[in-house]
Amino acid sequence: MVQPYGRCQHCGERLYAHIEGGYQCLNCGRRYTEEALEEQMA
Structure with a gap:
């Protein structure tokens, strides 16, 4: 498993x-694109 990155909104x-790209919350299953997380962090 890859290191954690950010928090689920x-x-x-x-x-x-996630192996297919982007990021996923293992708790609720939501997926996020890398671009969406960059906007969230800005």
């Missing part, structure tokens, strides 16, 4: 890199 849990 829905439940607040850590996001992990």
Whole structure:
């Protein structure tokens, strides 16, 4: 598993890199693109 990156906007849990690209919350299953996370961090 890849190191955590950021937090889920829905439940607040850590996001992990997904094999198909982007990131996924393992708690609620939501997926985020890298671009969406960059906007969130800005």
